[in-house]
Amino acid sequence: MELQALISNIKSEDIVEILGIKDVNVTGITSDSRKVTTGYAFIALKGVQVDGHDFIAKAIELGAKVIIHDEDTDTSNSSVTYIKVKDAADAIGKIASAWYGNPSQKLNLVGVTGTNGKTTTATLLYNVFRKLGYGAGLLSTVCNYVNDDQFPATHTTPDPISLNEFLAKMVEAGCEYAFMEVSSHAIHQKRISGLEFKGGIFSNLTQDHLDYHGTMQDYLKAKKAFFDNLPATAFTLTNVDDKNGLVMLQNTKAKKYTYSLRTLADFKARVIEKHFDGTAIEINGRELEVQFVGVFNVYNLLAVYGASVLLGEDLEKILIVLSTLKSVAGRFETIRSKDGFTAIVDYAHTPDALVNVLGAIHDVLEGGGRVITVVGCGGNRDKTKRPIMAREAVTLSDQVILTSDNPRFEEPQSIVDDMVAGLDPVQMKKALCIVDREQAIKTACTFAKPGDVILIAGKGHEDYQDVKGVKHHFDDKEIVKNILGL
Ligand SMILES: CC(=O)N[C@H]1[C@@H](OP(=O)(O)OP(=O)(O)OC[C@H]2O[C@@H](n3ccc(=O)[nH]c3=O)[C@H](O)[C@@H]2O)O[C@H](CO)[C@@H](O)[C@@H]1O[C@H](C)C(=O)N[C@@H](C)C(=O)N[C@H](CCC(=O)O)C(=O)O
Ligand SMILES: Nc1ncnc2c1ncn2[C@@H]1O[C@H](COP(=O)(O)OP(=O)(O)OP(=O)(O)O)[C@@H](O)[C@H]1O
Ligand SMILES: N[C@H](CCC[C@H](N)C(=O)O)C(=O)O
Numbered sequence: 001m002e003l004q005a006l007i008s009n010i011k012s013e014d015i016v017e018i019l020g021i022k023d024v025n026v027t028g029i030t031s032d033s034r035k036v037t038t039g040y041a042f043i044a045l046k047g048v049q050v051d052g053h054d055f056i057a058k059a060i061e062l063g064a065k066v067i068i069h070d071e072d073t074d075t076s077n078s079s080v081t082y083i084k085v086k087d088a089a090d091a092i093g094k095i096a097s098a099w100y101g102n103p104s105q106k107l108n109l110v111g112v113t114g115t116n117g118k119t120t121t122a123t124l125l126y127n128v129f130r131k132l133g134y135g136a137g138l139l140s141t142v143c144n145y146v147n148d149d150q151f152p153a154t155h156t157t158p159d160p161i162s163l164n165e166f167l168a169k170m171v172e173a174g175c176e177y178a179f180m181e182v183s184s185h186a187i188h189q190k191r192i193s194g195l196e197f198k199g200g201i202f203s204n205l206t207q208d209h210l211d212y213h214g215t216m217q218d219y220l221k222a223k224k225a226f227f228d229n230l231p232a233t234a235f236t237l238t239n240v241d242d243k244n245g246l247v248m249l250q251n252t253k254a255k256k257y258t259y260s261l262r263t264l265a266d267f268k269a270r271v272i273e274k275h276f277d278g279t280a281i282e283i284n285g286r287e288l289e290v291q292f293v294g295v296f297n298v299y300n301l302l303a304v305y306g307a308s309v310l311l312g313e314d315l316e317k318i319l320i321v322l323s324t325l326k327s328v329a330g331r332f333e334t335i336r337s338k339d340g341f342t343a344i345v346d347y348a349h350t351p352d353a354l355v356n357v358l359g360a361i362h363d364v365l366e367g368g369g370r371v372i373t374v375v376g377c378g379g380n381r382d383k384t385k386r387p388i389m390a391r392e393a394v395t396l397s398d399q400v401i402l403t404s405d406n407p408r409f410e411e412p413q414s415i416v417d418d419m420v421a422g423l424d425p426v427q428m429k430k431a432l433c434i435v436d437r438e439q440a441i442k443t444a445c446t447f448a449k450p451g452d453v454i455l456i457a458g459k460g461h462e463d464y465q466d467v468k469g470v471k472h473h474f475d476d477k478e479i480v481k482n483i484l485g486l
């Protein structure tokens with residue numbers, strides 16, 4: 001691609017200086033010097049661990065002909081074109097978009113952001129539009145889809161080059177819709193720069209990722225930036241039952257819509273009856289039965305309904321499809337044992353998610369049995385949530401087993417110790433510590449009596465346990481089924 005075309009999405013005021021020949025044909029783009037081959041454009045990004053600018057010389061050695069950078073660097077190589085921009089992270093998204101033919105401009109792209117509910121809401125929207133007969137794509141924590149073709153997900157929101165590559169695949173496959181999760185890391189790192197959204201949905205903001213954002217204020221600011229940058233042609237749909245629901249839309253140019261279970265809103269739902277394998281609800285005056293448990297899932301379904309209406313779909317058709325939807329992998333997946341207790345595998349790995357999923361279990365259990373919770377916390381993630389997770393689990397369970405999740409590069413025992421620090425002596429009586437997650441699940445199954453519920457929280461769909469950067473096969477559902485002889 002001609003260099004001029006490659007940088008055509010970058011505003012001239014965002015380009016500081018161009019040195020060297022301008023009419024260059026670029027053969028590829030990357031922000032990783034290790035992927036450079038002859039004729040490539042290399043975008044130097046200052047990352048969390050290292051600075052891409054330190055690899056410019058290496059990139060040129062490997063044949064890079066264009067260097068895009070935002071920090072001063074040696075520009076003495078006359079066979080190389082140097083483009084200094086104000087912000088390389090903002091530039092790479094626009095370059096990736098141009099490289100792949102601006103795919104987001106050829107799709108109805110809807111982004112979902114918030115602490116919890118992104119995967120559920122984005123996946124259900126994808127399911128709805130596939131069931132309505134459209135070509136649709138999905139970028140999510142669990143899996144990426146181009147129509148029915150599956151691609152493994154390394155991130156909740158991929159890097160800008162991978163992201164635009166997926167969107168281009170969707171355009172090629174005839175997709176009209178694309179649904180994606182927009183993580184706070186992605187917004188902060190500008191992975192979504194250059195994307196044209198048709199709509200943005202906000203689920204909720206509660207504690208998570210404070211290891212990365214530092215404070216809730218900065219976490220909020222990161223999420224809000226997504227809505228601030230949506231164009232006037234887009235719609236926004238926010239949960240006004242969340243105290244930051246309206247804050248998110250304060251400075252957006254996009255059209256504003258709201259959803260709620262409690263107050264006046266464009267899209268309103270009410271819970272009529274809760275039972276173990278579903279919930280009877282009413283949405284904008286129409287009653288339907290959904291195969292989801294938990295008031296939090298009613299919020300997700302209401303967001304799916306609202307977005308579908310805003311995308312122009314027929315109300316009746318949407319409600320019919322909603323009642324056929326099934327739970328997303330690793331979210332509230334129930335396994336019934338032969339001797340009458342139930343295990344639930346769920347992805348809850350934040351205090352709010354734990355409270356919501358345990359609340360949902362109590363709602364349907366109605367005191368008919370005990371709740372035994374197996375939970376751990378990820379290593380190299382927000383440490384401050386650990387004691388809170390333990391406290392919430394103990395408060396809302398009859399018995400808790402604190403264990404490992406993905407220890408990553410931390411000592412498993414020290415993570416459990418951080419969790420225990422949240423418990424007073426009385427609460428400690430209800431908590432056991434078993435660092436080996438399989439042992440913890442086994443112990444919970446031996447404790448359980450007919451009518452009890454075991455919640456196995458935090459890993460959900462994950463089929464690995466990340467220990468010191470090695471992903472060992474580990475699947476909560478598989479382990480429970482083996483223990484229960486199913
Ligand atoms: C903390 C974080 O988000 N890091 C992301 C970031 O990497 P980084 O900033 O650490 O990059 P770096 O290693 O410092 O390298 C900086 C630059 O130098 C370049 N480089 C590096 C080495 C080299 O030899 N040559 C070279 O050019 C790199 O390509 C990079 O462009 O940019 C990378 C490329 O986009 C991401 O893969 C990486 O995700 C890491 C692996 C990660 O674990 N991210 C998680 C925390 C994450 O993003 N999670 C969110 C939310 C999860 C959720 O709540 O669901 C997600 O969206 O998945
Ligand atoms: N709307 C919601 N409000 C609160 N908790 C929720 C909501 N939806 C789901 N949860 C809980 O949070 C867990 C994660 O849900 P989901 O995977 O949809 O969220 P996510 O935002 O994609 O999470 P992540 O940021 O880790 O990818 C679920 O397993 C459930 O326990
Ligand atoms: N079981 C995982 C869930 C979090 C994964 C994702 N939200 C992230 O932060 O990378 C953990 O706690 O390690």
Ligand SMILES: [Mg+2]
Nearest residue numbers: 118119141156
């Ligand atoms: Mg997710």
